Amino acid sequence: MLDWVPAADHLDLLAEPVAKAVPDLKIDLRATAIDPGLADTAAFCETYGVAPEDSANCVVVAAKRGGEIRYAAVMVLATHRADINGIVRRHLDARKISFAPMDDAVSLTGMEYGGITPIGLPEGWPVLVDENVTRRDFVVIGSGLRRSKLALSGSDLVTATRGEVLLLTL
Template sequence: MTTTPAGHPPLHWLRAVDHPELMATGTHAALSGWAAVDPDVADAVAVARIDPALADTAALTAAYDLAPDASANCVVVSGRRAGEERIAAVVVLATTRADVNTAVKRLLDVRKASFLPTDRATAESAMEYGGITPVGLPDGWRVLIDARVVAAGGVTGGHPAVVVGSGIRGSKLSLPGALLGRLPGAEVVEGLAVE
């Protein structure tokens, strides 16, 4: 068996719609619903089991020999306006960071934006920390995707793709960035991230 330089077996990508056990329940439900209306989804979205201890992007890319720009991070941000809380999941390439203080704050139209506390983000998304993904988030949360994620051209699993969470720490999803930009309800935003 070939192994990656870090000694881990290479990622084995499977059709995600066929493997509900490898993602959060809400993620699989959303993925299945999306596949029902977009014929590209079933064959283009893959899932691979990983060591849960390596779910964080830096550890993942090193252990499985992935290009850093082939991964995207999903962070949850909130702010308030006139007593109303506004929450958004923000997806940016792992080589960048979400511009929370300018771009996200402006898009949410709030005075101050900050990361949602981890316990709330995991409880309300029904996803694990380190595995939160834009696929299957609660209704009412905006999904903001940096345009660089949509244009991402790294190769994962033999096809141009970006790696994102699966809702759990024990696996990752891989899909073309352009397809992620078509996720129902997602908003593709130029300049959402900074280097």
């Protein structure tokens, strides 16, 4: 059973960059502790009774053009796959795009792999939110740590991250 509590009152459940960002947010953001061994989406949803369509994954991508690497976060429902090599690559005006290597994603975000969230990302990173996420009244995302999760509405996710809403799935 998940015990959703106000995230701002439980910053100990959040990775440091997320905890620093939360007090400035003017949204309804909830947090809950989970078993870190069950942080991966499928295991989390099955164990805690959360529908996969109520869970959104954050993917960090590395967009390359002219020797420059730019990072971005892509948010997509667990039931969908983002078109990284097409829509996302073109939107970021990249010649080549790939998932960021795990070590880079962890060191650049200050978050744990498998818990990375778009809240508290480094300044200047674009956050691309699939429009299907924005339609959810309740969506579970990472907290920056594998031992907890955050929940908010899809529209609040866009507000919290100043995200760009796109149709990212085919």
